[in-house]
Every structure is written in C-alpha cells, then in structure tokens.
Amino acid sequence: MTTGRDHAAQKVRRADARLNRERLVAAAHEVFTEAGPEASLNEIARRAGVGPGTLYRHFPNRKALLTAVLRDRVQALCEHAEKLRTTDSADSALTQWLRTFLAHARANHGMGSALMVNEPGTPDLDCHQLILNAAAGLLTRAQQHGTARSGLTADDLLRLITGIALSTARDQDAEPAHRLLALVLDAVYAVPRQSR
Template sequence: MADVARADARRNYEHLLGVAREVFAEQGTDASLREVARRAGVGIGTLYRHFPTREALLEALTRAGFEALRERADELLTADAPRQALLDWLRVFAVRSTTYRGLPESVMAALRQEGSELHASCEAMRTAGGRLLARAQQAGEVRPEVTGAELLALVAGIAWAVEQSPGRDDLMDRLLALAANGFLP
C-alpha cells in the first residue's frame, strides 16, 4: 500500500511540474500558483505540499537546466580556447535564461538570498561559470577586473532585454557581442 501511495505522489509531482512548465512558459515566473493547481486538477494545498514556495517550484523546473549548464562549463574547462569557451557558455546561459519570462530576475534574486530554495542551483551554476572566467583571465583573454557576479548580471540583463523584444532573433547574439567588447581586452 505504501508503494502505491509513493507512486501516486510521484505521479502528482510530475504532473504538477508538467503543468507548471506550461503555465510558466505562457505567463512567466510570476504566474499564479492557483492557476497551476487549477490546470493540474488539484487543490492549492496539494501544490504547496509538493512545492512549499514559488521558488521551490521554480527550482524543480530549472534544476536540470542549471545542472546542464554546470556540466557544460566543466566540459569547456578543457577547451583549447578559454575565451571562446567562456563566450560559448555565456551564450548558453543567456538562452536558457529566457526559458520563462522573468527567469533572469528570479536567478539574480536567488543568488542574493542564501536561504532561497533556488540559491544552491544558481550558485553551483555561477561557480562553474566562474571557473571558465578565471581560466580565460589567467590566459589574458578577459580583463582581470571582471568578476563572475558582474558577468552573470550582464548576461541576465541581456536575457531580460531579449525577453522584452520579441521577434528580434538576432538580438541575443548582437547584445552578447557588444557586451563582450567591454570585458575582453
């Protein structure tokens, strides 16, 4: 009987995540959690049992993406061109930051709030990107005064700007190139 209950709880969890993914894709990270519960066909209490806060739900939705970013950074640490490796990773970070409208703001807020459910995932991703930055700086390919926090804030700002300009397919790459001119020697 306990196995059936665990299987039901897991199905509910996955169903809620799937519905939340849809709602957040449509309405952004500030979407109504009541709407998520309603579309999932559950009460708001069921949603809160699985995800006690909006950040807990957002963390569950973005965990795999942040882990993939961390893994990508680890792979790029052995690339022949440290500068290009950093630029490639920053582009992937920027693109993934536009998965949900409002995600760049949520990530930056979580990085400032150590108690946030989203903080650990964001911090692991920032640390991984920081290693790429340090490697590029050691190679003399990025200005030494640039910090990882500044770089992520810059790229999150670019992702936010792209969110505000739908239909500009080239805008992400253009803004990243302009920003790179500021932090590359």
C-alpha cells in the same frame, strides 16, 4: 508489523508520488515559460494530470513550485558549464556558456522577483551563487589560457549579461540581445575573436 505486501504498496505509493512531482515540475516549466510566474496553478495541475490537492501536497505555495522549477533550470545551466569546461577550449566554452546564460536570463527574468516573496515553508535557493560559481570556473580557465582579460570578474560578466537580458526582455526577436552579447564578448577577450 509490516508485511511484504504492505512494503510493496508503500514502494508503489512513493513511486507514484515521485512521478506526480516530476510531472508537476515539467508542467510548471511549460506553463511558467508561456504565462510567467503568476501563471495559473490549476493549469499546471491540469497539464500534469493531477488534481490541485496533489499539487499543494508537493508544493505548499507558488514560491515552492517556482523554486523547484528554477532549481532545475539553474542545475541544467551549471551542468552545461561543467560539460563545456571538460570538452571545449577555454574561450569557446566561456562564449557558449554566456550565450546559454543569456537565453536563461531572458527566459527567467520574471522568476527572480517572484521568488523574493517571503512565504513560510519554502526552501531557500541561492541561484546567484550557483551561477556565479559556474561563470567563475569558465572565466578563470579562459584567463589562465590568456584569452580573457585578467581584470574581469565573473560578477562583472553576470551583470553585463543580465543587463542585456533585462534591456531586451520585451523583444520577441533575440537578435538585439545577440548583437549586444557580441559587443560584450569583444570586450571580454584580450585577443581578437576570429576563430570563436
């Protein structure tokens, strides 16, 4: 029979476990950004202030941790798209989100291939579909307003921006990526972009 004290202790343990998981994901964000997807898991545990055993209780393998980090990043990217859809003009929203997506693609270019490793017990994550849905919503809105070219698809845009990210991945300076994005944006819009 569970007493009130036992119930309170269980709640504390669950809260501690949730906090440890949040710390691990936050530390993994930092370490993967600095050192790439092959970064030391021990360093992630150290920065989170937990032991390696705690890390492996929450994330049985590297792919599970990478998936958690990428899920957070993709969720933030998609939430940003939704916010832009409700607060900005159609073409400004699309432009701002494509800039954000380019930064995302440059920062996470090594994580996609690391997630291709098939390890048991790892949750699946369809990042591409989530991002494609976000891009499609913004592009469709811009097309309905008559600012974006009607024949363009969200998949076209993602391929173009991903291509820019891959071709400029080794550049420390983001300027070449921004120049290429400006050329793509000039092709995206059916009308001149003086006000964008």
